[in-house]
Amino acid sequence: MKTVAEPERERASSFCTISGRPIARLYTTDDVADINYARDVNDPGTFPYTRGIHATGYRGKLWTMRQFAGFGTPEDTNKRYKTLLRAGGTGLSVAFDLPTLMGRDPDHELSLGEVGKCGVNVMSLADMETLFDGIRLADITTSMTINSPAAMIFAMYLVVAEKQGADWKKISGTIQNDILKEFIAQKEYIFPPRPSMRIITDIFAFCAREAPKWNTISVSGYHIREAGATALQELAFTLRDGVEYVQWGVDAGLDVDAFVPQMSFFFNAHSDFFEEIAKYRAARMIWARTMRDRFGTNNERAWKLRFHSQTAGVSLTAQQPYNNVVRTALQALSAVLGGTNSLHTNSLDEALALPTAEAATLALRTQQVIAHESGVANVVDPLGGSYFVERLTKDLEDGALDYFAQIDRMGGMVEAIERGFPQQEIAESAYRFQQAVERREQIIVGVNDFVQTDEPPIEILYIDESAADTQLDKLAKLKRTRDRDAVRRTLDGLRAAARTTENLMPRILDAVRAYATVGEMCDALRDVWGEYEEVPRI
Amino acid sequence: MRKLRVVIAKPGLDGHDRGAKVIARALRDAGMEVIYTGLRQTPEMIAAATLQEDADVVGLSILSGAHNHIAPRLMALLHAKGLDDVLVVIGGIIPDVDIPKLKEIGVRGIFLPGTPMQEIVEFINANARARV
Numbered sequence: 233m234k235t236v237a238e239p240e241r242e243r244a245s246s247f248c249t250i251s252g253r254p255i256a257r258l259y260t261t262d263d264v265a266d267i268n269y270a271r272d273v274n275d276p277g278t279f280p281y282t283r284g285i286h287a288t289g290y291r292g293k294l295w296t297m298r299q300f301a302g303f304g305t306p307e308d309t310n311k312r313y314k315t316l317l318r319a320g321g322t323g324l325s326v327a328f329d330l331p332t333l334m335g336r337d338p339d340h341e342l343s344l345g346e347v348g349k350c351g352v353n354v355m356s357l358a359d360m361e362t363l364f365d366g367i368r369l370a371d372i373t374t375s376m377t378i379n380s381p382a383a384m385i386f387a388m389y390l391v392v393a394e395k396q397g398a399d400w401k402k403i404s405g406t407i408q409n410d411i412l413k414e415f416i417a418q419k420e421y422i423f424p425p426r427p428s429m430r431i432i433t434d435i436f437a438f439c440a441r442e443a444p445k446w447n448t449i450s451v452s453g454y455h456i457r458e459a460g461a462t463a464l465q466e467l468a469f470t471l472r473d474g475v476e477y478v479q480w481g482v483d484a485g486l487d488v489d490a491f492v493p494q495m496s497f498f499f500n501a502h503s504d505f506f507e508e509i510a511k512y513r514a515a516r517m518i519w520a521r522t523m524r525d526r527f528g529t530n531n532e533r534a535w536k537l538r539f540h541s542q543t544a545g546v547s548l549t550a551q552q553p554y555n556n557v558v559r560t561a562l563q564a565l566s567a568v569l570g571g572t573n574s575l576h577t578n579s580l581d582e583a584l585a586l587p588t589a590e591a592a593t594l595a596l597r598t599q600q601v602i603a604h605e606s607g608v609a610n611v612v613d614p615l616g617g618s619y620f621v622e623r624l625t626k627d628l629e630d631g632a633l634d635y636f637a638q639i640d641r642m643g644g645m646v647e648a649i650e651r652g653f654p655q656q657e658i659a660e661s662a663y664r665f666q667q668a669v670e671r672r673e674q675i676i677v678g679v680n681d682f683v684q685t686d687e688p689p690i691e692i693l694y695i696d697e698s699a700a701d702t703q704l705d706k707l708a709k710l711k712r713t714r715d716r717d718a719v720r721r722t723l724d725g726l727r728a729a730a731r732t733t734e735n736l737m738p739r740i741l742d743a744v745r746a747y748a749t750v751g752e753m754c755d756a757l758r759d760v761w762g763e764y765e766e767v768p769r770i
Numbered sequence: 771m772r773k774l775r776v777v778i779a780k781p782g783l784d785g786h787d788r789g790a791k792v793i794a795r796a797l798r799d800a801g802m803e804v805i806y807t808g809l810r811q812t813p814e815m816i817a818a819a820t821l822q823e824d825a826d827v828v829g830l831s832i833l834s835g836a837h838n839h840i841a842p843r844l845m846a847l848l849h850a851k852g853l854d855d856v857l858v859v860i861g862g863i864i865p866d867v868d869i870p871k872l873k874e875i876g877v878r879g880i881f882l883p884g885t886p887m888q889e890i891v892e893f894i895n896a897n898a899r900a901r902v
Binding site: 669 | 795840
């Protein structure tokens with residue numbers, strides 16, 4: 233009998249990740265020959281933390297299950313938070329609406345139709361008091377996705393905590409406060425880059441003294457990825473943003489050992505399973521090395537990159553929305569295998585609208601199944617030592633360092649942004665991805681393959697205009713009842729301080745206590761710094 | 771016949787411009803003249819740009835839920851400027867229940883997430899008439 237050699241044909245002429253990175257058929261010992269375990273990988277809890285920042289992994293403590301939520305009025309969102317906490321959520325995460333994110337009160341022309349739509353509307357301390365009514369800030373941790381007006385919203389949170397009798401030194405949580413990725417990707421900027429960076433270093437300095445357990449920033453790759461970046465670009469731009477913040481802190485005279493441990497990160501959990509895991513592992517390694525070697529810090533806490541992750545909103549499809557549950561579960565699993573410190577899982581209906589309470593609960597259950605049923609949380613970094621994952625981790629590190637060098641040559645990230653470099657890189661990747669989808673080189677189940685035409689519609693959350701009406705009424709009432717002199721005096725104080733190098737946080741706290749609105753405080757700073765306008769580029 | 775002129779606009783406060791930029795490039799690659807307004811455009815600014823650029827098509831990218839406010843205002847402004855023959859299309863996240871209302875006020879094309887770029891190109895080619 234004649235034996236026939238097995239044919240070498242493969243499904244495609246080449247294979248690559250969702251980011252376009254070529255992938256070989258097989259990885260072997262040859263692929264990891266240049267990787268030194270002690271130097272490049274090492275055990276969990278030891279430098280450079282590739283395998284994780286805790287020796288015990290999730291055996292010590294599971295990740296925080298932190299579901300991002302916010303819509304309508306503070307009353308509406310307060311109710312949703314109580315539902316999430318009852319369902320076993322272990323932290324809160326506030327989604328603000330566009331007027332709040334952009335520092336505009338509900339009565340501003342540009343707020344038309346946007347109040348309470350994409351998140352909760354919070355215009356003054358009164359709203360913050362309502363948002364956390366019946367929730368003890370001393371007992372929970374809260375993450376707030378707020379950037380340009382981060383200092384104002386944080387000040388409101390601090391004052392609510394104070395009124396509840398909580399100690400600022402003990403409360404914990406996170407403000408996103410990452411303006412660089414706003415210029416790069418998310419585009420919710422108000423002030424020009426340089427004064428924006430000054431507010432951030434003011435917050436670093438303030439928190440090092442007054443709120444040492446607070447995460448002063450969440451340097452975010454999430455939005456960079458959503459805007460179309462590849463996994464490598466997400467990794468590189470995010471960490472280089474982190475470097476930029478540290479450099480500005482150093483230049484402002486702050487002590488690296490004191491403020492860097494309060495920095496945290498936020499990554500996307502996208503669909504290419506192994507590339508994502510490698511991305512998180514590479515991120516920890518790069519940060520540890522950069523903090524030690526570039527900034528010379530010997531504080532171990534400054535070496536350890538802590539990060540939140542969120543499954544990829546951009547991967548959700550409006551078609552066959554139940555498929556999104558599966559996508560989200562796999563993405564969440566990659567974040568867990570990559571050692572995320574906290575996680576948000578998206579809801580199945582988010583390509584259509586903000587999630588219903590049922591969909592948001594199912595998203596949380598997805599995390600609970602991974603944590604308590606799959607067994608993956610019983611061992612630390614189970615993929616460590618995989619030829620493929622270690623190779624990918626190292627390649628992503630090398631690629632990110634190339635981007636670092638390129639941005640350093642431009643003079644830093646602020647300069648790179650001013651010349652549109654990361655923006656253009658991302659737009660290029662977004663377009664390439666869309667073309668791959670159109671050519672069906674990239675299959676999206678239910679969209680460009682396995683299409684179904686007889687889908688029944690699902691129920692979605694519909695946000696009407698009542699939130700806007702309520703908030704407008706409240707604003708009018710607030711303006712009638714608050715101490716007008718105190719508002720004027722504190723806003724004048726803030727405006728004057730913006731012209732100096734004085735730390736702005738105490739001034740903002742004064743204005744918040746006088747019930748000045750987010751719009752008024754931002755206007756005071758607009759008077760001094762103006763607004764940033766991007767040159768539109770295709 | 772001259773090339774179709776398309777204004778791609780991003781109204782409201784939202785900054786998610788991935789869709790607007792991708793479609794702007796796709797339309798340009800399909801041979802149209804594309805003018806991208808950039809972010810935070812009011813209906814007044816968009817109507818003015820449409821007139822000034824002598825556009826045949828206005829494409830709005832809206833993901834924030836503000837379409838019910840922005841679209842009627844833009845349509846009224848276009849009408850007031852005598853620009854009723856401009857083809858108005860919207861791409862983004864639009865709940866099903868809002869689609870009939872938008873169609874009624876004259877928004878001719880509504881493209882939801884996952885729409886192939888080619889479909890939008892074909893729709894514009896079939897429905898916009900380049901004015902001479």
